[in-house]
Amino acid sequence: MNPSSTYEPFELPDPSELPPMKASVRTVGRKATITKEELFQAALNLIGPQKSIASLSLREVAREAGIAPNSFYRHFKDIDELAIELIERSGLVLRQILHEARIKAIKQNSIIRSSVQVFIEQLDADEGNLSLLLREGYTGSTSYKQAVDRQLNFFQQELQEDLIRLERINNSKLSHPDLVAKAITQLVFNMGAKVIDLPQVERKEVAEQTMIMIRMILEGARHLDEAKII
Numbered sequence: 001m002n003p004s005s006t007y008e009p010f011e012l013p014d015p016s017e018l019p020p021m022k023a024s025v026r027t028v029g030r031k032a033t034i035t036k037e038e039l040f041q042a043a044l045n046l047i048g049p050q051k052s053i054a055s056l057s058l059r060e061v062a063r064e065a066g067i068a069p070n071s072f073y074r075h076f077k078d079i080d081e082l083a084i085e086l087i088e089r090s091g092l093v094l095r096q097i098l099h100e101a102r103i104k105a106i107k108q109n110s111i112i113r114s115s116v117q118v119f120i121e122q123l124d125a126d127e128g129n130l131s132l133l134l135r136e137g138y139t140g141s142t143s144y145k146q147a148v149d150r151q152l153n154f155f156q157q158e159l160q161e162d163l164i165r166l167e168r169i170n171n172s173k174l175s176h177p178d179l180v181a182k183a184i185t186q187l188v189f190n191m192g193a194k195v196i197d198l199p200q201v202e203r204k205e206v207a208e209q210t211m212i213m214i215r216m217i218l219e220g221a222r223h224l225d226e227a228k229i230i
Contacts, residue, residue: 034067036075040086041065044128053083053132054141084147087136090129091151094122095158102162111166112214119188120207123196134193156185163218175224183217 042065047053058079062069076082098118105114122130137148160181167174174180191210195203 034065034071034074036085038065039072039075039082040089043082043086044132047128047132047135052135053079053086054136054144056083080141080143083136083144087133087144087147087151090132091148091154094129094133095151095154097122098155099158099162102159111162112211112218116188116191116207116211116214119192120195120203123192123203130192131196134189134196137189138193152185152189155189156181159185167222172222174218174221175226176221180217180221184214187213187217 039061042061043053043056046056046060046064056079058072059069061079061082062072065072076085098115101114101118102111105111119130133148133151136144137152138145156178160177163174163181164177167177187210191206195206198206
């Protein structure tokens with residue numbers, strides 16, 4: 001992550017303003033018109049464990065979307081532009097989901113378990129937003145990795161705000177909440193990259209370990225004696 005990245009205030013749009021990105025069946029024949037969302041979905045349909053967005057061709061996406069290649073250029077100049085916008089779009093959708101989960105969890109003091117469970121659930125979601133971020137963040141091109149890093153910075157900032165709010169409710173305080181949020185964000189996304197191709201039983205075990213490590217980070221930050229830091 002790049003700490004110097006500019007952080008934009010967390011103002012998520014109304015979920016109704018974000019068209020759903022569900023798996024769709026390709027239309028037989030070519031469409032006269034195409035939307036960005038349909039092109040995003042076509043790209044998501046094509047990527048998976050053995051194929052990243054970096055390996056897609058414009059013709060593949062056009063064929064999956066059911067359009068002539070020239071129609072692609074009405075929305076994007078090339079595959080890279082589509083990929084970066086899709087990464088940003090996926091990050092926004094996922095941040096909305098996790099933010100809502102944390103808001104509900106704060107009321108029940110279960111922010112750690114709820115967040116990790118929702119994160120794991122998103123690995124199997126039809127939309128594929130999380131798997132896209134995980135794969136491109138570790139195996140994508142430099143520009144794709146930078147786009148993912150920008151999204152992780154947003155996750156980090158939003159988690160920091162929620163942690164400070166939760167600590168205030170519990171009459172406690174974290175040392176360096178920015179570093180705490182950064183450590184947890186990196187830990188959880190590393191966990192996601194590790195378990196994405198694992199069976200459910202093994203995922204659950206790794207998730208439980210991750211929750212324990214998050215608690216260790218939080219407890220350490222609550223009792224940190226900075227005078228003893230070497």
